[in-house]
Amino acid sequence: MAMITGITDALNAAGEVAGLAPLTWKIMFEGDVLLEGTHVGGVTHPDGQLLCENWGNFLGIDESSDLTGDGCRYWYGNLEDWTISLYSIHDAALYSTHYPDDPAGFPVSNSN
Secondary structure (H helix, E strand, O other), X not given: OHHHHHHHHHHHXXXXXXXXXXXXXXXXXXXXXXXXXXXXXXXXXXXXXXXXXXXXXXXXOEEOOOOOOOOEXXXXXXEOOEEEEEEEXXXXXXXXXXXXXXOOOOOOOOOO
């Protein structure tokens, strides 16, 4: 747990230096390391899109176009040997029509 806290604290500290509000980070160790960031107020927070976009720019990762029209925005890329994804749901109703079994979560996608 200390390792996960250290990683997320370091990411948020770097973002703070760049003038960014912190994200909530999940770290998954399934094969590759995946760092998943969302707005601390939840994936549907009104400021989530802009915050994730700014973090994506800061981290040098691109927004994915494969979920266009699904009610969410998604940034995906690599930070050295780790994979990072950022996402925000901007239309919960539309999102839930595409992902009815996962209304507040996020579909796993590895394409950019």
